[in-house]
Amino acid sequence: MSWLDLYGLWQNDTAVLPPKELQQIGYKLALYPVALLMSAIAAMQTALGALHPESGKSLPPSISFAELQKVVDFPDYWTKRDEISG
Numbered sequence: 001m002s003w004l005d006l007y008g009l010w011q012n013d014t015a016v017l018p019p020k021e022l023q024q025i026g027y028k029l030a031l032y033p034v035a036l037l038m039s040a041i042a043a044m045q046t047a048l049g050a051l052h053p054e055s056g057k058s059l060p061p062s063i064s065f066a067e068l069q070k071v072v073d074f075p076d077y078w079t080k081r082d083e084i085s086g
Contacts, residue, residue: 022030043060050057069075
């Protein structure tokens with residue numbers, strides 16, 4: 001997807017500027033939460049479609065459960081849970 005394609009993603013007045021242009025006007029960091037959310041929803045819809053018994057589709061690529069535990073920081077959660085439950 002090009003930056004020009006991103007201009008059409010939102011139906012509001014907020015322009016999505018390419019990183020180079022943002023840098024030229026003084027920005028050091030730009031966050032694109034809506035673009036990330038839209039990508040996450042598309043991935044979930046694809047996975048849900050593949051999980052349907054009659055779809056005949058394979059599940060899309062995903063991370064391992066071990067990687068999920070690292071990303072979500074399960075060990076820290078379990079430690080805090082154990083501290084709270086005494």
